[in-house]
Amino acid sequence: MNKRTFGISLILACMLQNSAVATQRNQVANQIKPAAGTLWTEPKTGMQFVWVPDGCFNMGSNEGEKEERPAHKVCLKGFWMGRYEVTQAQYQQLMRKNPSVFGGTTRLDGHWGEQRLPAEFVQPLDSRNHPVEWVSFDDAEHFARKMGGIAKIKIDLPSEAQWEYACRAGGAHKNYCGQTDGKPDRLAWYEGNSGKNPYEQAGQRTYKMVSHHPVGQLNPNNWGLYDMSGNVAELTQDCFHETYQGAPADGSAWKGGDCRLRVTRGGYWGYSDEGVRAAGRATGGLEYSTGFRVIRSYP
Structure with a gap:
């Protein structure tokens, strides 16, 4: 050669x-991206995630409250979403503390308007698998950053659009975050099934109300996500706006508006069935009814 x-x-x-x-x-x-509902376990923390695929859906409801209108089309890229709400055990493992009112270290005083825990509420005997609560938006973000640093991946709170898209399983669920023929008893912990059982005793109407419940006990939605409706209200990245006028169409967090108030979704165990609808919106922070779940961007 x-x-x-x-x-x-x-x-x-x-x-x-x-x-x-x-x-x-x-x-x-x-x-090829995973199929909708594919399960993935983050190896360093053991937290389970569900694949939420690319897609478009109608966000909000023209039949709902003012803050749920107008319904509008949103298109999102796929992401991994926590299969469950972050539990007290998971929070304790990473943050070395459990701030929860139910099962944790926070003790409330004052009266009902000052967030005192009434006597009729019952503390869980073992809260490790209950959702963490009494966490602020900053607390939840700190958890996400710390988990991301340990796992060497980007972990965030979901945007409001990501949350609702995942809740509705891309549009399969109209009223709640899962299949239901009426009341959401099989998929959501809410006022109707969370231990608030009025009964007559000595001529007085009394009741006992338990707190939140262990995650994953009821039915998931079509993509395998649990407790999206009810249990604890879930923090999102979005700042509060009174309507959806001008909301992003790409699924990103809406950061204008009043950022002292962060949007929570899903409602909590003390809400009526109306309060745990897929389109329902509220604001929340340091409350015994508010927790969170996290997402991981693809891949």
Whole structure:
């Protein structure tokens, strides 16, 4: 083989190698995304996530409250969402504390208007698998950043649009975050099934009301997400706006408006069935009814 032939062969070999590398990169870049509802466990923390695929849906409700209007189309990229609300055990593991009122260290005083825990509320015997609560927006973000640092991935709170899209399973669920023929008793802990059982005793109407419940006890939605309706209200990244006029159409968090108030979704165990609807919106922070779940961006 002469020098010229050798040089040509070397160039061709390099071209083939570069082509193979480029093909491999394209295969990685264009790899098929998981199917909706695919389960993934983050290995360092053991937290389970569910794949929420790319898609579009109608967010809000023109038949609901003022803050739920107008209904509008939103298109999102896929992401991983926590299968469950963050539990007290998970929060304790990462943050080395459990601030929860029900099962944790927070003790309330004063009267009902000052968030005192009434005597008719019952403390859980074992709260490790209950959702963490009495966490502020900053507390929840701190947890997400810390988990992301440990796992070497980006962990966030969901945007409001991401939350509702996941709740509705892309549009499969109209009223609540799961299939229901009427009241959401099979998929949501709410006022109707959370232990608030009025009865007559000595001529007085009394009741006992339990707190939130262990995660994952009721039915999930079509994508395998649990407790999206009820149990605890879930913090999102979005600042509160009185309506959806001007809301982002790409699923990103809406950061204008009143950022002292963060939007919570899903309602909590003391709400009526109206309060745990998929379109329902509220604001929340440091309350015994408010918790959160986290997301991971693809991949």
